[in-house]
Amino acid sequence: MPRTLRHLFVLAIFLIAPVTRAQSGGVLHFCLHGEPKTFNPILVDDEASENIRYLTGGVLIRLNRQTQALEPALATSWRISKDGRTITLHLRKGLYFSDGAPFTSEDVAYTIKMLMDPQVHSATGDAFRSGEGATDVQTPSATEVVITFPARVAGLEQLLDQVAILSAHSPEKEMAVLGPFYVSEYKAGSYVELKRNPNYWKHDVQGHPLPYLDGLHLDIQRNRDIELLRFRRGELQLINRLDSESYVRLQKEDANVARNAGAGLDSDHIWFNQVTTAPLPEYKKAWFRSAQFRKAISAAIDRDDICRIVFGGYAKPAYGPVSPANRFWFNSALPAPKHDPRGALSLLTQAGFRYSNNELRDQLGNRVEFTLVTNSGNAVREKIAAMLQDDLSHVGIKMNVVTLDFPSLIERMTRTFDYEACLLGLVNTDLDPNGQMTVWLSSGENHQWNPGQKTPATAWEAEVDKLMRVQATALTDIKRKESFDRVQQIIYEQQPFVYLVNRDVLTAVSTSIIGAAPAVLNPPAFWNIDVLRLKPSGEFGARK
Amino acid sequence: MSVRKALRRVAAFLLCAIVLLAIAAGVVTPYSYAHQFRELPNAAPSAIHLLGTDGLGRDLFSRLVYGTRVSLLLAPAAALLSTLIAGVLGGTAGLLGGWSERAILGIADLSMAAPLLFVLIALRAMLPLDLAPLLSVIATFLILGLLGWPASLRVLCAATRDIRNSDFLLLARSTGCGPTRMIFRQIFPNLRPVLLAQFWVSIPVFILTEATLSMLGLGVSEPIPSWGNLLRGLEDFSAVSSNPGRLAPLAMLTIVVICFQVILPSQEELG
Numbered sequence: 001m002p003r004t005l006r007h008l009f010v011l012a013i014f015l016i017a018p019v020t021r022a023q024s025g026g027v028l029h030f031c032l033h034g035e036p037k038t039f040n041p042i043l044v045d046d047e048a049s050e051n052i053r054y055l056t057g058g059v060l061i062r063l064n065r066q067t068q069a070l071e072p073a074l075a076t077s078w079r080i081s082k083d084g085r086t087i088t089l090h091l092r093k094g095l096y097f098s099d100g101a102p103f104t105s106e107d108v109a110y111t112i113k114m115l116m117d118p119q120v121h122s123a124t125g126d127a128f129r130s131g132e133g134a135t136d137v138q139t140p141s142a143t144e145v146v147i148t149f150p151a152r153v154a155g156l157e158q159l160l161d162q163v164a165i166l167s168a169h170s171p172e173k174e175m176a177v178l179g180p181f182y183v184s185e186y187k188a189g190s191y192v193e194l195k196r197n198p199n200y201w202k203h204d205v206q207g208h209p210l211p212y213l214d215g216l217h218l219d220i221q222r223n224r225d226i227e228l229l230r231f232r233r234g235e236l237q238l239i240n241r242l243d244s245e246s247y248v249r250l251q252k253e254d255a256n257v258a259r260n261a262g263a264g265l266d267s268d269h270i271w272f273n274q275v276t277t278a279p280l281p282e283y284k285k286a287w288f289r290s291a292q293f294r295k296a297i298s299a300a301i302d303r304d305d306i307c308r309i310v311f312g313g314y315a316k317p318a319y320g321p322v323s324p325a326n327r328f329w330f331n332s333a334l335p336a337p338k339h340d341p342r343g344a345l346s347l348l349t350q351a352g353f354r355y356s357n358n359e360l361r362d363q364l365g366n367r368v369e370f371t372l373v374t375n376s377g378n379a380v381r382e383k384i385a386a387m388l389q390d391d392l393s394h395v396g397i398k399m400n401v402v403t404l405d406f407p408s409l410i411e412r413m414t415r416t417f418d419y420e421a422c423l424l425g426l427v428n429t430d431l432d433p434n435g436q437m438t439v440w441l442s443s444g445e446n447h448q449w450n451p452g453q454k455t456p457a458t459a460w461e462a463e464v465d466k467l468m469r470v471q472a473t474a475l476t477d478i479k480r481k482e483s484f485d486r487v488q489q490i491i492y493e494q495q496p497f498v499y500l501v502n503r504d505v506l507t508a509v510s511t512s513i514i515g516a517a518p519a520v521l522n523p524p525a526f527w528n529i530d531v532l533r534l535k536p537s538g539e540f541g542a543r544k
Numbered sequence: 545m546s547v548r549k550a551l552r553r554v555a556a557f558l559l560c561a562i563v564l565l566a567i568a569a570g571v572v573t574p575y576s577y578a579h580q581f582r583e584l585p586n587a588a589p590s591a592i593h594l595l596g597t598d599g600l601g602r603d604l605f606s607r608l609v610y611g612t613r614v615s616l617l618l619a620p621a622a623a624l625l626s627t628l629i630a631g632v633l634g635g636t637a638g639l640l641g642g643w644s645e646r647a648i649l650g651i652a653d654l655s656m657a658a659p660l661l662f663v664l665i666a667l668r669a670m671l672p673l674d675l676a677p678l679l680s681v682i683a684t685f686l687i688l689g690l691l692g693w694p695a696s697l698r699v700l701c702a703a704t705r706d707i708r709n710s711d712f713l714l715l716a717r718s719t720g721c722g723p724t725r726m727i728f729r730q731i732f733p734n735l736r737p738v739l740l741a742q743f744w745v746s747i748p749v750f751i752l753t754e755a756t757l758s759m760l761g762l763g764v765s766e767p768i769p770s771w772g773n774l775l776r777g778l779e780d781f782s783a784v785s786s787n788p789g790r791l792a793p794l795a796m797l798t799i800v801v802i803c804f805q806v807i808l809p810s811q812e813e814l815g
Contacts, residue, residue, distance in 0.1 A: 245780060371673045373673060376760060377760050387580070390578070401767075420674070
């Protein structure tokens, strides 16, 4: 290289370097909403630990939270056998854990063995338990792993997104990580400090090592109001999830920091008790078992009003068990829910009910009146209940609302079955329908309208059972979707759950953060933590 | 006229006015407390809605007046019940003395040591779910009344013990006065001021307890309003700042509690 050119090159580097440095570094502050119960990624069973796992864990295959597509991570490629039992993964070469231990196929084998060890009781591992027998892990070379499960595991690649690889040999055990950060300090009840992993494998398109940030300071703060206050004061730069009320307040103050990722996967819904042994009058059980009655209830509900009034417009009417936010699995053929009180009355008349003097009565002359229970202290659900009460009064139904403390509610829902209807929500963290097996199988514990059935009580439940098993064992996602589309159709027709709304995923991101792109999947605000940067001024929260 | 007397008159007038307003709720309110004006949620005060509307578009003035009826009529009923229980048990303990007194006071101490809020929550959860809303309101106050006696009991027991050891009771006994006559002619008239004081003191306590229960979502259930569940509207800070009418239940509660405190007989009057 000529001398002048070399000088120019050095000068160019000198000029660029401060800019690059200015865009990187810094510590991002935000909150965990509970104490992390463990730093061992295999044992994760709570939201706070899950967030730590996401920030520190290196996984073989990563689900891109924005595109909802699978991307290579520690594994550069993978192949699943035709019987769906075996996955062969090819690993990246020359990677190291945060403590400098090399990453090889042995680490993957060790992690899978720990995950599937019945003595470990891993909740993450439960998703992989497809049948009786042991899981076999072979390591033909340092960069190749072959895992064989006793039976087909549906959505196997996606499940690997939850498995952070442990080091088989590191003396630091689970504290040695392959993710963008590692835990450097933890003060129980106060904070978790994470530092940049110098051995993180990812680089940006310019070849700069990721993550850009030097570290993360995660305060443990259960109180969401205090979290919001601290964000507004500029002590935090990010809030992972906001309720609609706080979002509206924040948006009024500064529209740039309040970020809406759109309708999420979680839903609020009601259901009627259809348990045959429930201590309810027979005539009420007959109402609740009638699909027309449930469909009429669904038609009488004004979901748009619930979205507008209760959620300030930051929710969408729910179609069914799958939110439109779940791009692949949502059955787009389902018709949009419609508020149709006349249609509701017509359905009720067809089912033998009589409406006169603003009162609905069944064939035996009983006034249609039931009690809806929900958990106490939840202002949003209480508002929804009050709106349902009003909507149903327009078709002559008298609905009483009772709020119960959560343990009493669970006791009634799962043991005594002494309730008529219930309003609750379903938190969905998994895109794959396999995550909802216990909800849809008639034998499932979370088949809430009639749980733990020995044999399906109705023909449609039997069909749903069959379809769910078919989708769990089908060889291609297209075939699986065909079956699950039909499940969604049946649920739409039968309305065992009357779905109400899908809440929007609302976050707060300080204008000091560059690169934030909130998504509906967890963790919505910091799913792309490795590419987040802080502006040089380092201004915090909503403060200007 | 002393300042205290004047204050009492003002307090009594205010209380009477509020009670009358509550009784005449059906006449003075323009709308049903449950009617939802869905196009007007969180509306500011106007000629149509004097205090504005709540988050579901319900007229706040109507809800406040009906809520006053619920809180102000049922709290005295609960206070009466708890004072009666405390009177019977405290009177018995004070009169009999010895192991009976120790046993009754022990039960009262145990009851006071139990976390009242959790007991209330547990009892509320045990109620049948198909209770009509009005019955559930009455049941809530009934529970409050049934659980609220231990604090008054100690006071009443001490007062009865004083009467038992008094000279006039000794004189009555020595003149051959029977137990029934002694209770109704000697003890009860002397205990009446303490009973009345306990009754008056309990009313604001029950109003506030119901408010606490409602703040936890366990008080009077929707759509029936009470001061307690109206106070939950204060949780929404932005709605309060845009509509100060939301503070009306708090103002009403404060006025009523102060009025009760002013009306209460003083120590000298009791003595």
